[in-house]
Amino acid sequence: xxxxxxxxxxxxxxxxxxxxxxxxxxxxxxxxxxxxxxxxxxxxxxxxxxxxxxxxxxxxxxxxxxxxxxxxxxxxxxxxxxxxxxxxxxxxxxxxxxxxxxxxxxxxxxxxxxxxxxxxxxxxxxxxxxxxxxxxxxxxxxxxx
Numbered sequence: 001x002x003x004x005x006x007x008x009x010x011x012x013x014x015x016x017x018x019x020x021x022x023x024x025x026x027x028x029x030x031x032x033x034x035x036x037x038x039x040x041x042x043x044x045x046x047x048x049x050x051x052x053x054x055x056x057x058x059x060x061x062x063x064x065x066x067x068x069x070x071x072x073x074x075x076x077x078x079x080x081x082x083x084x085x086x087x088x089x090x091x092x093x094x095x096x097x098x099x100x101x102x103x104x105x106x107x108x109x110x111x112x113x114x115x116x117x118x119x120x121x122x123x124x125x126x127x128x129x130x131x132x133x134x135x136x137x138x139x140x141x142x143x144x145x
Contacts, residue, residue: 024060025086025100025114031060032086032114035102038069040112041080046102058085082112083132084139089113090124093131095138108132 024031030049031037039047049063053070056062057077064070073080082100084092089106091098100114104121107113108128115121124131 023085024058024081026060027099029063030054031057031062032082032100033102034063036063036065036069037080037082037112038072039065040105040107041110042069042072044107046105057081079110080112082114084113084135086114088116088120089135090115090120090131092138093124093135097142 027033034049036047036049039045047065049065051063053064053067054061055064055070055074057073058081062073064073082105083089086100088096088098088100098116101117102114104115104118105112106115106121106124106128113124113132115124
């Protein structure tokens, strides 16, 4: 058990990134690795966005799978944007800023949370309310919103 915890910590720390001037997790593929944030709500699964349905918001380019999803986001970006700028929710709960995997997601109270990996998501699922409470405090304290 101790070895698994150590390996998980190493994996998380190796994914740490600087958030300076980066309020949204993005890669060369765009915000949240080019996935459509609205699709998590409408299709309840990760869907790759398309370049013809893109827009710039909060310092990143967001991609959508349809013009309808793009419009939904434009009309209410706060509703559809992932929590903590799309960085790993479990890491944020522990005070770290770590990249996320679009496949490792959870919808809680109509909010999108992403995690570093499916394995980290399994840990996140064990106590979501406590992790959200801690993550919200850390995000606000670090003025990442």
